[in-house]
Amino acid sequence: xxxxxxxxxxxxxxxxxxxxxxxxxxxxxxxxxxxxxxxxxxxxxxxxxxxxxxxxxxxxxxxxxxxxxxxxxxxxxxxxxxxxxxxxxxxxxxxxxxxxxxxxxxxxxxxxxxxxxxxxxxxxxxxxxxx
Numbered sequence: 644x645x646x647x648x649x650x651x652x653x654x655x656x657x658x659x660x661x662x663x664x665x666x667x668x669x670x671x672x673x674x675x676x677x678x679x680x681x682x683x684x685x686x687x688x689x690x691x692x693x694x695x696x697x698x699x700x701x702x703x704x705x706x707x708x709x710x711x712x713x714x715x716x717x718x719x720x721x722x723x724x725x726x727x728x729x730x731x732x733x734x735x736x737x738x739x740x741x742x743x744x745x746x747x748x749x750x751x752x753x754x755x756x757x758x759x760x761x762x763x764x765x766x767x768x769x770x771x772x773x774x
Contacts, residue, residue, distance in 0.1 A: 677731070677764075677765035677766070677768045677769040678765060679769065681761070681762050681765040681766075682762070682765040682766040682768075682769040683766070684759075684762040684765075684766075685759075685761075685762035685763040685764070685765050685766030685767070686702050686703075686766050687762075688755065688759040688760075688762050688763050688766075689702075689703065689763055689766065690703065692753055692754075692755060692759075692763075694708075694738075694753075694763075695707065695708055696708050696710075697710040697711035697750070698710075698711045698712065698713065698714050699713040699714065699715060700713075700714045700715075701714070701715055701770055702766075711749075711750060714767060714770070715770075716770070716771060717767045717768070717770050717771075718767075718768060718769075718770055718771045719771075723737050723744075723745070724737065724741070724744075724745045724748055724750075726745050727744055727745055731761070731764045731765065731768055732764075734763075734764040734767065734768070735757070735760040735761045735763070735764040736760070737750075738753060738755060738760050738763050738764065739752065739753060739755050739757070739760045740752045740753075741753075
């Protein structure tokens with residue numbers, strides 16, 4: 644019994660540390676650097692899709708939704724919806740079909756093309772890059 648407790652005391656902190664580290668953002672030299680032109684296409688797609696109805700989004704003056712989380716400072720987010728690593732690929736999939744990426748998400752599927760979703764990911768990942 645004592646050996647088991649000792650093993651648990653060693654394993655649990657290691658597993659916890661690994662879990663916490665996997666939730667962190669990648670180091671700056673490994674982060675996605677979006678193309679500004681594609682990012683501007685993303686802003687246009689955000690406006691067309693009406694994302695501002697639920698989210699407060701830099702570059703969208705009205706509406707400034709409060710139902711979903713604010714997307715100001717998005718580049719500081721380590722996990723999408725608190726569950727999915729914040730990569731451009733994951734974000735593009737999430738904005739198109741959030742419940743498909745994170746079951747139980749209250750964000751509905753959004754009728755976007757893959758290209759529009761990638762452009763939105765580029766816009767959000769480009770926020771605060773030069774601020």
